[in-house]
Amino acid sequence: MDNKDMDNKHVFTAWDDTHSSLWGNQPIRLDHRLHQSALFSRDQLARLIETYPREHYSLVHTGARESRRLWREGEIGNLSGNQVIDAISRGRLWLNLRNVTGVDTRYRDVVDQMFEEIAAKVPGFTAPTHEAGILISSPDAQVYYHADMPGQGLIQIAGRKRVYLYPASAPFITPQQLEDIALFDVEVDMPYADWYDRHAIVFDLEPGQMLNWPLNAPHRVENLSTVNISMTVSYVNQDIRRAQMVHLANGLLRHRFGYQPKSRAIKGASFWSKAVLQKLLRNSAWVKKERSARRPIDFKLDAHQPGHILDLAA
Known part of the structure; x- marks a missing residue:
């Protein structure tokens, strides 16, 4: 199914009144059909990677499960799209194609349709500003404990992941932490303690499922032994x-x-x-300096050893 097929079909396949009541108030899992779209095939994603604007992607290398603080950002280099996907399949890597809805109108059309359906089902819901990004990530890769500023949803296309969602209140998140996220544009520096997990709601997310959670609720993600393709959606009123x-x-x-x-x-x-x-x-020089210091680009993918990375000179 391609994006033209979506014109005659709803994105969501099993929405009921409870979802309308819970949206934005409690974590909910919804069923969708986007995983059937050819827009998310390997060939389409490989071509998308090859033409993606540098300013709109992040490539992240994370630590193993027992390591909570390895988070390095890097470059794709001169690899083809298929080589990038092969590298991701063999290393602890996340490729985030940010704002794909601003880069490619095909994805914009699908996400616009999705938000139109939500607005029709949730009384009072508006999202005049919304966008989406595509995540391609390695088996066993993780995203550390963090929170986001806009409203958020996570759409699973391929693979499986485990998502831990935490209360959007102290001690799990504080006003000062939200201020730091807004100022420094780095979400994953938030403090985390293992006992937080006793207060989390945990979802194992499968292809054809989507999660939505309350505004600013902290969360973390673990991939479950397979390459994952997901789409993140964010919205602002x-x-x-x-x-x-x-x-x-x-x-x-x-x-x-x-x-x-x-x-x-x-x-x-x-x-x-x-x-x-x-x-x-x-947009002052001080803010730009503080943000760049917290997100250095310090590696590139190794074209000769898929899944390996090469350090860049400081």
């Missing part, structure tokens, strides 16, 4: 966007000016002053 602006402004006040902000209001005079502050400084 006015309240989410305003909260992001406040988190960024509060982070600037703490880290740049040494002031401890007290308000997280998304309305009123306090909000508008912070909206101006973050607009003036979000």
Whole structure:
């Protein structure tokens, strides 16, 4: 099935009233048909990788299960799309093709349709701004404990993964951590303790399934012995966007000016002053320097040994 076939079929296959009530309030698992689309075939993904803009992808090397803090970012180099997929199949690697909906209109059409279906089923739901990315990841690769700023969903296309979802409240996540994510654009630096897992809801995600969870809920992911293809979707409405602006402004006040902000209001005079502050400084040299220092590109894929990486000179 290609994206044209989707025109006459719903993305979701078994949505009921409980899903409408739970959406955004509790973690839920939904059934979809995107895994049947030719857009996610190996040939299509290989061609997509070969033409993907450098500024829109991240290639990450992670540690083994017992290692929680290895997180290096690298380059594809001159490998073909099929060589990249072969390398991912043999190493602990994640390739994130960010904003695929902005790069390729075929994926935009599918995701637009998906959000139209959600809006029709969830009273009051709006997502005027939304996008998606494609994740291709190794057997046994992991994504460490982290949280995201926009609303989030995870769509499984191929392979299996285990997703741990945690409460969106202290001690699992704090306002200061949200401020750091907004300011430094690095999600995986959050502190984590093994006992958090006793409070997690755990899902084993199969092809044809999607997860959605409450805004800013921390989560971590473990692949289960197979190459995984997934699509992440993110969405922003006015309240989410305003909260992001406040988190960024509060982070600037703490880290740049040494002031401890007290308000997280998304309305009123306090909000508008912070909206101006973050607009003036979000693209400043200081912010760019802090972000680049936290996300260095320090390896490339080895073209001669699939799954191996080569260190880049500092």
